[in-house]
Amino acid sequence: MSFPLLTATAALPALGAIATAAVPAAKRTAAKWLALIVSLATLALAVTVLVRFDPGGDRYQLTESHSWIADFGVRYELGVDGIAVALIALTALLIPFIILAGWHDADPLETGNKRWRPTQGFFALILAVEAMVIISFEATDVFLFYIFFEAMLIPMYFLIGGFGDRAHEHGEETAATQRSYAAVKFLLYNLVGGLIMLAAVIGLYVVAGNFSLTEIAEARANGSLDMATSTERWLFLGFFFAFAVKAPLWPLHTWLPNAMGEATAPVAVLITAVVDKVGTFAMLRFCLQLFPEASTWATPVVLVLALVSIIYGALLAVGQRDIKRLVAYASISHFGFIIMGIFAMTSQGQSGATLYMVNHGISTAALMLVAGFLISRRGSRLIADYGGVQKVAPVLAGTFLIGGLATLSLPGLAPFVSEFLVLVGTFARYPVIGIIATVGIVLAALYVLVLYQRTMTGPVKAEVAKMPDLRVRELVVVAPLIVLLVFLGVYPKPLTDIVNPAVEQTMSDVQKKDPQPEVEAAK
């Protein structure tokens, strides 16, 4: 038996989480280093997966399959396609930065209480989330996927509710109330989505008799598993609902601004750049493969909802007074693009959507983490409390600008490639929707540049006059992300090479071919 690489990639952070949680209260710094080292080792494993993955090979590679709960027809089945590989790499890449950025976020205020170990808890929870996200990217058994899709809510919930910004404009009491409100809202939205999916998962079992994605998809393709149209549609809706809450898609998005606003910046990145990707990823992997006909049936509605997300998210971002909530609404707009790309059912659209997931992860991480550094310096999330920062802290302002420009998809930075692909892919099949969606780009320019203008330019506000520039630790976090944004913006080929074959497969699942360009007949 070969080395179970995929299991190892997920198990390492899980074990790391347990080890980190067990570090004694006094050895706080050791816990941080332990978490960082584990996350780097996980990154090494993820890179190994990336290297070992052969884009031209089988659809699912590095597969593992073991019997698990035979009574439920559940197997422990792992396997990765190009899309999963890209997202695992993204996750493993971002976690070390998240840990570094949150280095001091969970230092306890009171050191007297020997039993209370928030620092250990914080880093253990981050690693636990990483482990669960990675395994849900790897799972090719629907039940296995479901278990971790649901279970990751719990550590995420504690991260949101348990750890907030040090300084809060309304005082600690209100902050704690708002935090726990945000955490509960996050959990309830996602739990309801998950439970509705549970009903659909059970329904799928009743129809199909097992949970293996590959077996069911194959049986669907060769016609040996016949689903009544209405059954397929109900099951599709059950799955899609859960993913749409997670992604999040308008009108199920309202938990995201609360959660991202109240969580610390690294946790906000964890939510939007890592955890939410599971939702869009699962649409590609489960909705389209298991229910191709229902997916086609639902396309018009989904596209309209995605379009509303794009425009509505962007409009609300323009109107935000709070930096973190602004980024949250921008993310909603971006998730609209991703979902639009997936359901445009063109290979450009879906490749674009997959690239978008990766690029959005990197660009949001850059923007949000710098924003977090900014907020930690001034102790306020309100845009109005800043002004003229670029004169005081030029490096901070510069990196913030690059993160912002990436968010508005400036050509030359990575998100441009993916946004362009999504729009082209959508336009090829649904020109009207594609045209309306471009408005989102204009609005993105508006909210990013206005944010920059109000916080970084203009006269220096008294409160920010003594603001220190980025420290070494913070530079170590931001610089690699910016390098990546530029690199993938100029040369996205390594990523597209991995992703494209998987997208072709998915396209053939839904029996869609790209629309041929129409050439006007010569007169």
Added chain:
Amino acid sequence: MSASAVHSLWTTAAEPISKIDPPKIEYGQLSPTLIVIGAAIVGVLIEAFVPRKSRYYTQVFVSVVALVASFAAVIGLAAGGYGTTKAGIAAMGAIAVDGPSLFLQGTILLAGLLGVFTFAERRLDPAAHGNRVDSFAAQAASVPGSDSEKAAVKAGFTTTEVFPLLLFAIGGMLIFPSANDLLTLFIALEVFSLPLYLLCAVARRKRLMSQEAAVKYFLLGAFASAFTLFGIALLYGYAGSVSYATIAQVVDGTVPQITPALADTMGNDALLLVGAAMVVMGLLFKVGAVPFHMWTPDVYQGAPTPVTGFMAAATKVAAFGALLRLLYVVLPGLRWDWRPVMWAVAIVTMLGGAIVAITQTDIKRLLAYSSIAHAGFILAGVIATSPDGVSSVLFYLGAYSFVTIGAFAVVTLVRDAGGEATHLSKWAGLGRRSPLVAAVFAVFLLAFAGIPLTSGFAGKFAVFKAAAEAGAGAIVVVGVISSAIAAFFYIRVIVLMFFSEPRPEGPTVAVPSLLTMTAIGVGVAVTLVLGVAPQYFLDLAGQAGVFVR
């Protein structure tokens, strides 16, 4: 006509006396029950003859040994094939020894063992007058607040009678799911109910509340018993027998011979329907299903917490066992009649329990309503009327009882000056003060909520799957919705524990002895093991899923 011929017109030759068979009792197959009841009687004798000082230790010792021995007997029977190939009827048809019986008996015995541990805990309350005290009144007979009570406390009395009472209750519960005729069912019901009524009344703290709970439980319980008994009478009128097998035959219309005296009423469907409904009603009362749940919150709140934990776990197991047997063995021929009713009961139970729980402010009442909601989930598996349904219910019961005992054991630890601090507001910030206790309780709450990787999820999935396969998709959807509602209040408690600031005058967490720690530790271990690797236990429940007739 000769004299003898004339005589024979109105007499007939009697069978020779020697032909009366002595009752044949399979002592080996009945040994689990016999051991426990025997130990209970020994416990009563201990109360009479052993000096007061050493009673506690003797009682705990006898109870633990009896339960372990009884559990060993269950394992032995199961290993000997009495759960599968050698399953049969024992004690002249009164008791069925089969898979479900043994599985449920094993579960009840383990729950009982953990129950003994929590009953025996004497480290939580500060010592009174130099004597270590447990959760039970110094002298149950003395009026609360009276001089006699004070004297009893001062003298260091303890109510060690709780141990034999507990054993009697367990003995009754062992018979209840394996009863194979209606009279045995009723007797078992009374045998386990009466000790429970008493146990509810003997709390050391908040005695009036405890006594009130006991009276409520007794009155409503007696009412339910009366219903059951009346139902049994009607079923006897219908079938001419109290034996499950015979009633089932009459329902199916395959009865071999009809007793002439009963020919008039036999097969009267009105008797059957009314009788069956009343018996089922009595069982649903014990299960705590809506609309027969009214007693649950008051009794759970008022009873001493160790009793609540034991009762919540074991009563549910025993009562669902009996309900399963009744519906699957006696009334399968009637399932087109009872299924719609049980559908309705399951739906209102799930929704009712979950919705009312939201407004609760007392942790014990909250867990009471949660137990009602869980009864609804289990009913979803009962409705499936399939082997999968049986095994999923068995699995759920096993998983649920350990979570419940563990959760109530944690409740006993959180205390302030007035005893246990059960009001939710007092739990604020517990996660800061005692992260371990709060984390353990969070695990139990997540299991109640059915979050994956806990036993609660595996159980819920099993029953919902069974229900969906049996075509009860609507039940699954309602179940999923009420799970979402229920999740809200479990999460509220977690929020309170971890995200709220601790109150300065908040409760302290008592450091328990090894006894309670064992109960909690086993609870957590089972919760996680059944969540991550449930296959072995699902197999066990699957093998145990066949009733003998």
